[in-house]
Amino acid sequence: MNTTATFTEPVNRIKQRILIDGNLENMACCCDDWSEFVIEISEWGIDRLGGVDFDTLTTSDIDKLDEFIFNQ
Numbered sequence: 001m002n003t004t005a006t007f008t009e010p011v012n013r014i015k016q017r018i019l020i021d022g023n024l025e026n027m028a029c030c031c032d033d034w035s036e037f038v039i040e041i042s043e044w045g046i047d048r049l050g051g052v053d054f055d056t057l058t059t060s061d062i063d064k065l066d067e068f069i070f071n072q
Contacts, residue, residue, distance in 0.1 A: 013050030
């Protein structure tokens with residue numbers, strides 16, 4: 001067992017993925033909240049980011065992502 005592994009929470013993996021991709025970051029700037037962002041990128045065939053399936057996000061995760069998208 002690797003005792004030095006660092007596990008990043010799903011919200012941070014999604015945020016990092018958005019920030020390293022210019023297209024995703026631009027889309028985040030145009031959206032008001034997470035649900036609008038998901039609708040827009042679903043048109044590109046994206047239903048997961050950073051290895052995180054959007055269907056697995058909790059209400060708390062979505063609240064954090066709403067704040068992130070709002071601040072972009």
